[in-house]
Amino acid sequence: MPNSLKEQEKQKGSWKQNPEAVQRDILRIATEEFSKNGLSGARIDEIAAKTKTSKRMIYYYFGDKETLYTRALEAAYAKVREGERKLDLADLPPDQALGRLVAFTFDHHRRNPDFIRMVMIENVHHAEYLAQSKVLRDVNVTAIDRLADIIARGEASGLFRPGLNATELHWQISALSFFNVSNKPTFSALYGGELYTRNGQQALRDNAVEMILSYVRAPVDHSK
C-alpha cells in the first residue's frame, strides 16, 4: 500500500519553525471556538484538535485558557478596527460622511459576526477580561475621534445642530448596528426572519442611516 497523504505530511519528523504562524493558527481557531461556544463553553481539547498543532503548544504559547481567550478577544478587536481604517471620509461633506459611516458600520458588523459574538460574550463576563487588557483601550478611541471630526465640520457648516456629543453618537450607531447581529437569533425566533432577508436588511440599514442623519440635522419646527 502506497503512502497516504497524511503519512507523507507527517513523514519522519520534518517541519519548519514558525512561531508566529503557529500562534496565529491557534488564535484563529480559538476565536472561532470561543465565539461559537463562549468562554466556559469552549473546549481546549476541541480547539487543539482543530489547529494544525497540539494542545501542548497552546499551553506553551498562551499559558492558560483565560489568557488564550483574552488574546483572541484582543485579536478580534484589532482585526475589526483595522478593517475600519480603509474608510476615508475626510473629503466628503459632513452629512454624506456620516451617512456613509453609518452604512459602513452596519455592513461591517454584519460581515464580522464572530467579532460581535466575542463582544457579546465579553459583556456576559461583565467585560472583566477587556478591562484588564491595556491593548484594547487605545484601538477604540479612533472611532470617537473620527466622529468628533465629522461633528465639528457639520456644526461649522451649519448642517448639524449644535451640542452633539461624539460618544453619544457612536453609541447610537453602534446600538443599531450591533443589535442587528447580536440579537438576530432571538429576534428571528420570536418574530420571524423577514428582517433578515436581503430586502429586510437593506431596509434596516437605510432606516438607520436616515434616523441618524435626521437626528443630527438642525431640528425642524414641527409645531407650525
Add this chain to the structure above:
Amino acid sequence: MPNSLKEQEKQKGSWKQNPEAVQRDILRIATEEFSKNGLSGARIDEIAAKTKTSKRMIYYYFGDKETLYTRALEAAYAKVREGERKLDLADLPPDQALGRLVAFTFDHHRRNPDFIRMVMIENVHHAEYLAQSKVLRDVNVTAIDRLADIIARGEASGLFRPGLNATELHWQISALSFFNVSNKPTFSALYGGELYTRNGQQALRDNAVEMILSYVRAPVDHSK
C-alpha cells in the same frame, strides 16, 4: 447550651408542603445564576446551595440543567412582558403614545438587567432553547400588536408617514433600549462611564425618543 436558631428551624423534621413555592424559589435563584454566569458557567451545586431547598429537589422538579435553564428563560420573558402590560397607551394621541412607549421600554430594560442578560446568553446559544419553547412565541406578539395599533392611528391622522412597519419599528426601539444594557460593560470599559451616569442615561433616553419620533413623522423636505 440552649438551642441555636438553626436547630430550632430544622427541628425534628417538620415542614409544610408547597411545591409551587419550592419551584419558584429554585427558578428565582437559577435565573440569577444563569444570568450572571451563563448556561455552562452556572453551577447546579451553586444554585442548590443558594435555594432554600436541595439539589435533589432541582432534579426532582426540573430533570436536568438545560430544562432548568429553559424554564428560567421562559419565566424571565413572562415576568418582563407582564410588567409591560401596565402601560396603557390607547387613550393618547399616536405620537405621544409612541414617545411614551419608547421611554418606557428604555427604562424597563434598564430595570431588568437579569432579563437582558438571559436574552444575551440565549443569543450566544443561537436561540436554540427559545426556539424549542412553545410558550415564548405567544407572549411576544403583543409587543408588535401594540405598535401596529399606534402606527395605524398615526397614519390615519396624518401625523405619521405612510408605509411604516411594526416589526421594523419594534426592532429599532429594542435596539436602542437593549444595547444600552447589554453592552454597558464593554462600552464603559472602552469609552468611560459618562453615558451611564444619571444625566448620561437621561440624555440617551431622550435622544432615543426623539430619534424614533422624527423617524415616523411625515418627512420634511431638507433640500430647499
Add this chain to the structure above:
DNA sequence: ACAACTTTGAACTAGATAGTTAATTATAAT
C-alpha cells in the same frame, strides 16, 4: 388508613476537562 406525592440529606458515580510531565527530535542562529 391508605396511597400518592413531597421533602430531606448525604454519599456516590461516571465522565469531562484544564492543565502537566517527560522524553525526544528538529531547527536556526552564531
Add this chain to the structure above:
DNA sequence: ATTATAATTAACTATCTAGTTCAAAGTTGT
C-alpha cells in the same frame, strides 16, 4: 559544533461537575 528555542506526542493527574442512588420520613387528599 553548540546551544537555545521550537515543535511533537502521548499519557497522566487532579479536580470539577452533572446527574444518580439510597434510605427514610413527613404531608395531604380521599
